[in-house]
Amino acid sequence: MKEPWDDWGVDRKPGLTREEMAERAKRSTEAFIAEIETMPEEALARPAAVGIWSGHEVVAHCVVWHDYAVEVLRRSLDGTFRVEDFEYPDEDEYNERTAAELAPLATTELLGRLRSAADMVGELLERLPEDEWRARDRYEVVVTGELVDHLDEHMEDLRKLG
Numbered sequence: 001m002k003e004p005w006d007d008w009g010v011d012r013k014p015g016l017t018r019e020e021m022a023e024r025a026k027r028s029t030e031a032f033i034a035e036i037e038t039m040p041e042e043a044l045a046r047p048a049a050v051g052i053w054s055g056h057e058v059v060a061h062c063v064v065w066h067d068y069a070v071e072v073l074r075r076s077l078d079g080t081f082r083v084e085d086f087e088y089p090d091e092d093e094y095n096e097r098t099a100a101e102l103a104p105l106a107t108t109e110l111l112g113r114l115r116s117a118a119d120m121v122g123e124l125l126e127r128l129p130e131d132e133w134r135a136r137d138r139y140e141v142v143v144t145g146e147l148v149d150h151l152d153e154h155m156e157d158l159r160k161l162g
Contacts, residue, residue: 003138004087010141010149018133021140022122025069025147029118032062032151033111036158043161044107050157053099058154059110060102061095065146066117072142073124076132118147 016024036044036059044055053061068086075081088094102110121143125133133139 001083003083005138005141005145008141008145010145012137012140012144016140018125018128018130018139021143022125025121025143026118028148028151029066029114032155033114035155036107036111039158039162041107044158046161049161050154052096055158055161056107056110057099057103058158059107059114060105061099062151062154063102063110063113063117064095064098065150066114066121069142069146070117070120070124073121073128073139076138077124077127121147 013020036055039055043049044059047054049055050058072081072086075085102113105113125139125143128139
């Protein structure tokens with residue numbers, strides 16, 4: 001069955017272990033947080049500075065997708081994973097709506113949520129059976145796509161704010 005991330009074009013690293021994946025995710029998240037923490041709040045608050053979003057809203061958007069990765073892993077582990085729960089017919093609408101839902105939170109709270117989600121991804125990867133890790137691309141693709149590549153992509157835009 002086709003999964004939503006089958007066409008994400010994530011650069012996979014054959015032979016990557018669950019522990020290495022967890023470490024990549026944590027390093028990427030910590031580097032992103034460290035850079036955001038150096039940015040002036042007024043630069044992050046500037047409306048429509050990154051497309052339709054402020055820098056703060058971009059951070060909220062990143063939290064949404066970190067949480068997405070957590071849910072893919074959690075549901076895979078507890079046996080409730082269903083592909084249809086991770087498909088969004090209108091991804092732009094989903095991104096706009098979910099970022100807007102989190103935007104009222106303070107930037108420091110959003111950064112805390114990013115860190116917590118990255119930690120949870122690491123914990124869930126540790127609990128994932130080795131044979132399941134090796135049997136499906138899903139885990140590496142989702143974690144790389146949302147906790148590594150996604151942050152890198154948005155960090156490039158956010159650096160232009162300061």
